[in-house]
Amino acid sequence: MDKGYEKEVFKSISLKASVAKKFNSYCKKLSMSKSMTLLLMLEFFEDNGISPTESMGPKMQTLENLIKKRINGVIAILKDIEKGQTKPTVAMMQSLFQEAEPKKQPLILEKKNTEEKQPKYQERNQQDL
Template sequence: MDKGYEKERFESVSLKISVAKKFNSYCRKLSKSKSMTLLLMLEFFEDNGISPAETMGPKMQTLEHLIKKRFNGVIAILKDMEKSQTKPTVAMMQSLFEESAPKKQNLILEKKNAEKDPPKYQERNKQET
């Protein structure tokens, strides 16, 4: 018995013999009763918003191939963007920061200045003292 539908009564549906045979074999494949198989089919079409008269389009393998192609296209675009935009921009930014970094200069101390003075200046300082 079908769960949740035990107390419902049966209604007859008229089918052609060839359709009834095909439907019976499909019910056996699913291991469901005829009522549950028909209910599953109706819910499938309603949930997916498709009509049984419409085709589902290409098979899953074809769809998978198309998706892989698009992913490869996206990857190629991203790699091109990285080459042409990101890397040059990063290089420019690094060169700007390297140039703007202050160069380290030695502090000027009095002792070093006295030692670097020319000898004439040192002699004058000695004579004045």
């Protein structure tokens, strides 16, 4: 029994046999009674302001445009966050790390001195031979 409609009387509606067969199979898919299925269909059309004779084209285009506007709004918010928060924070962090890095100065090593001295020493040994 349909909840809330138990005490209502039944009225008959005349339908063509092919339409009645299609409607019965649709009711079985929804697992609802014929009365509730028809009521659900009528409420859908009324709530959405559409008529079965209208095409869904303009309504779907309106929905698509609304979604595109919202996506563009989200993109604008993300760009604003990037400009206002992310990039300045990254710049500050980079400046801190650059100041924290020790300045690279060439170290005075004895290797340079020994390298310069070795060829002279070798030259002397070769001259002595």
